[in-house]
Amino acid sequence: MTVIRSNLLPVLLAGAAVLLVVHSLGRFIYTPLLPWLVEDGLLTLKQGADIASWNYLGYLGGALLAIRWHRLSQIRRCLPVGLALHVLTTLLQTQTQDADLLAVLRLLNGLSNGLVFVQAPALILEWLSRQGAAAASGLVYLGVGGGLLLSSAMVGLSADWLEGPARWWPAALLSLPLAGWGWYRLSRLDTPDHPSGSTPAASSSRLLDRHSLPLFCAYAGAGMGYILPMTFLPMLARLQLSADSPLVSGSWLVVALATLVAPWLWNRAGAHLGDKRALQLNYLVQLGGVLAALLLPGAPGILLCGLLVGGTFLGTVLLTQRLGRALQPHQGPRLSAALIALYSVAQLAAPWLTGQWLAQGGSLHSAFWLGAAALCWGFAWMLAVPARQPA
Secondary structure: OOOOOOOOHHHHHHHHHHHHHHHHHHHHOHHHHHHHHHHOOOOOHHHHHHHHHHHHHHHHHHHHHHHHOOOHHHHHHHHHHHHHHHHHHHHHHHHOOOHHHHHHHHHHHHHHHHHHHHHHHHHHHHHHHHOOOHHHHHHHHHHHHHHHHHHHHHHHHHOOOOOHHHHHHHHHHHHHHHHHHHHHHHOOOOOOOOOOOOOHHHHOOOOOOOOOHHHHHHHHHHHHHHHHHHHHHHHHHHHHOOOOOHHHHHHHHHHHHHHHHHHHHHHHHHHHHOHHHHHHHHHHHHHHHHHHHHHOOOHHHHHHHHHHHHOOHHHHHHHHHHHHHHHOHHHHHHHHHHHHHHHHHHHHHHHHHHHHHHHOOOOHHHHHHHHHHHHHHHHHHHOOOOOOOOO
16 A cells, blocks of 8 residues: 655645546536536537537647647646636636537636646656655546545535536636645646656657557547446436436446545555556456446446446556556656547547437447447457566
């Protein structure tokens, strides 16, 4: 088990707060909100799927910008801008009832999310590496797990007294102080302009080679595999279960509770099994969650899907980032940005394909087969990933 030194804790908490704001209160709160926005008449299910795709497109754009601005000096300039844009767009979401305008705001919100989600953990990982504590880097993702639990509670508690665009207010009001404090603490980190062991020439070397390519291919499968349940599970519960089932309003709470322990669990699994073996196990467990929703329709499948996917997807992120840095330690932030960009392409494609499937008369339930196939693809590629940097 990772022991956290006292000087590391404020940094990890600041990183967790920033990720909570952009990823949990920005992206994933949309999942439990979507059934209510549809019920309020603000969106149709098809519009909801399309708006999710616009958000993921923005996330991709943010990750691509992070590839361009990957040096630590650039990260320190870009992070506060990304956080400010995120808070502003979240506030504006409380004021629009137009689906097209909401799509634009979700696009910009996703852009800021992608930029911050890459840059904040990359900055912290490089600082932790200088402290000899890189193994603690996965704990920063506890902010996402805690944020999912918080977002579930916020949506559930405000469901009866907020309506339409006003449902965004709890997230907007909480984002402002958390983003401000998180950046204040991270801005004080003592980091060099280049990562440990890096030079400008090294940072310009190829990201894709025969050692890193399998990891990129596997991560693309993970992005497409997890995003369907993480976007549509509460909607699927509402379609499949009776109105009095606790999972209609509680499926996202199940995901949040499972996600809360995931960073600690997979951080420890990577330490004991090695990041590659832990990641292979992660893919199999995640695949089991998607198959549960497909093969056990109703409450058992939704419950298992929430537990297994919620308990794995953050592990996929932290283990992949750490394994990627082990393969190319000279360009950690740039590699992290490239991996997230690829992840974004895959998770952008999945809701778009789901929207097309629904438009052709397909069911939301059957669309989950796309996620299962993607995770099978990811696991197959993981078999070819080196466990560490080749000699």
